[in-house]
Amino acid sequence: MVIQNVLKINENLKPVIQMESLKYRLFTQYEFWRDIPEFANVSEKDFLNYKWQTKNSIYDQKTLIKTISNIASKEFIEAACQGFSRVPMAVRITPYLLSLIDWNNPWNDPIRKQFIPVSTQLIEDHPMLSFDSLHERQDAVTSSLVHRYPQKALFLALDTCPAYCRFCTRSYAVGQNTNIMKKGNFSVDSKRWEEAFNYIESHPELEDIVISGGDTYNLSAEQIKTIGFRLLQIPQIRRIRFASKGLAVMPMKVLTDENWLDAITSVLELGKKLYKEVALHTHFNHANEITGITQRAMQKFFERGLVVRDQTVLLRGINDTSEQMQFLIQRLSYINIQPYYVFQHDLVKGVEDLRTSVQTAIDIEKSLRGIIAGFKTPTVAIDAPAGGGKRSIHSYEYYNRKTGVSVYTAPSVRPGKYFLYFDPLHSLAENIRNAWKDPKQQQIMCDEALNEARKAKF
Ligand SMILES: *Cc1c(COP(=O)(O)O)cnc(C)c1O
Numbered sequence: 001m002v003i004q005n006v007l008k009i010n011e012n013l014k015p016v017i018q019m020e021s022l023k024y025r026l027f028t029q030y031e032f033w034r035d036i037p038e039f040a041n042v043s044e045k046d047f048l049n050y051k052w053q054t055k056n057s058i059y060d061q062k063t064l065i066k067t068i069s070n071i072a073s074k075e076f077i078e079a080a081c082q083g084f085s086r087v088p089m090a091v092r093i094t095p096y097l098l099s100l101i102d103w104n105n106p107w108n109d110p111i112r113k114q115f116i117p118v119s120t121q122l123i124e125d126h127p128m129l130s131f132d133s134l135h136e137r138q139d140a141v142t143s144s145l146v147h148r149y150p151q152k153a154l155f156l157a158l159d160t161c162p163a164y165c166r167f168c169t170r171s172y173a174v175g176q177n178t179n180i181m182k183k184g185n186f187s188v189d190s191k192r193w194e195e196a197f198n199y200i201e202s203h204p205e206l207e208d209i210v211i212s213g214g215d216t217y218n219l220s221a222e223q224i225k226t227i228g229f230r231l232l233q234i235p236q237i238r239r240i241r242f243a244s245k246g247l248a249v250m251p252m253k254v255l256t257d258e259n260w261l262d263a264i265t266s267v268l269e270l271g272k273k274l275y276k277e278v279a280l281h282t283h284f285n286h287a288n289e290i291t292g293i294t295q296r297a298m299q300k301f302f303e304r305g306l307v308v309r310d311q312t313v314l315l316r317g318i319n320d321t322s323e324q325m326q327f328l329i330q331r332l333s334y335i336n337i338q339p340y341y342v343f344q345h346d347l348v349k350g351v352e353d354l355r356t357s358v359q360t361a362i363d364i365e366k367s368l369r370g371i372i373a374g375f376k377t378p379t380v381a382i383d384a385p386a387g388g389g390k391r392s393i394h395s396y397e398y399y400n401r402k403t404g405v406s407v408y409t410a411p412s413v414r415p416g417k418y419f420l421y422f423d424p425l426h427s428l429a430e431n432i433r434n435a436w437k438d439p440k441q442q443q444i445m446c447d448e449a450l451n452e453a454r455k456a457k458f
């Protein structure tokens with residue numbers, strides 16, 4: 001028996017790998033934006049200038065239509081206009097992102113799907129969805145501070161971003177009002193900020209602050225320093241992180257906004273002096289978002305010693321296969337970004353086409369673990385709806401794959417409570433989809449899951 005095993009090992013010497021599988025190391029280097037007629041004459045110097053990117057970002061439907069009128073079909077433009085009138089997020093997309101979309105097939109493009117809704121692909125929401133599904137407002141201790149976990153808190157410094165993602169969890173507040181959504185607000189306001197800092201100071205257990213929004217890319221250099229220095233000087237604070245999707249939507253800012261980069265660096269330097277950690281948390285969802293420009297931006301951060309981690313959202317038709325996710329994780333790791341989380345999509349309204357089942361997340365986790373260094377392997381997590389907080393996707397108490405209901409608990413956050421997540425209707429059989437339309441049946445399916453979860457516990 002033993003000998004046989006040895007022979008087997010020798011026979012199975014690792015085969016020569018296909019170079020194809022290392023393609024994640026190749027980054028788009030050419031002037032890809034010139035393929036878009038509107039940007040055909042834009043020099044590299046302009047394209048890399050963050051001011052040019054901001055000025056030429058698309059803030060309304062009219063500009064979007066004008067920019068893509070020569071490259072997209074009438075059907076597509078029509079579907080996009082109708083799409084925008086039906087969703088909770090306002091339009092905002094950078095020339096960089098727009099140039100990375102494959103306009104020969106925008107319907108299926110992974111970047112287009114994240115930023116431009118098209119009416120023909122929108123599907124009905126699961127009846128159990130609500131705005132602010134994470135109940136952040138319920139854990140808000142000041143207008144801009146969410147204190148859910150014992151030792152860490154989330155500071156919402158502003159309510160704008162350089163681009164607006166369709167699937168934003170904070171669509172209840174981020175960006176301008178839309179046809180169907182009037183927003184709460186947490187705009188830049190030093191009085192509001194000071195309330196949050198005072199709360200943090202009076203809570204000695206808080207060691208870790210996430211500075212988010214919105215997107216901290218949209219804070220000025222002065223504001224970055226104000227917030228960073230203020231937080232680091234609070235004695236018990238050990239770690240702060242700036243949250244920004246900027247690297248994915250406008251990496252050139254790191255290359256050309258020297259004041260901003262210097263501001264982040266000076267916060268990092270103060271952190272070093274005080275022996276406190278300062279990091280940047282970013283948000284990539286598809287390998288196409290990572291180009292030679294991103295690589296150069298990351299080199300800048302790396303030279304300065306800034307740790308950058310990534311949080312990805314699992315999105316149907318964008319990164320919901322093992323191959324796509326693996327490719328993304330490998331590419332992120334290659335440019336010194338640490339893949340930190342892959343999140344199950346929250347129960348957000350208006351983006352049901354982008355959600356996957358919990359089973360998909362479980363399958364992806366299994367396929368990722370073991371390929372790359374463990375510290376480059378993200379935790380696949382679910383932010384338990386209604387304020388349970390982040391849980392490992394595998395840690396459900398019960399999961400009914402037929403009804404699509406999973407049940408999580410969060411002993412360190414809300415002991416004794418059960419949190420229900422609902423797989424999207426499109427992942428369920430037809431009779432179950434119909435059952436979800438009936439309030440009585442809804443109750444029965446939720447009760448069944450809760451009862452089973454309670455049984456499983458003991
Ligand atoms: C995500 C989050 C944090 C940070 O959690 P980590 O697991 O440390 O990344 C803190 N507070 C709130 C409310 C959050 O949603």
Ligand code: SF4
Pocket residue numbers: 160161163164165167168169170174213214215245
């Ligand atoms: S960058 Fe973050 S906060 Fe801004 S729209 Fe996207 S998901 Fe929402």
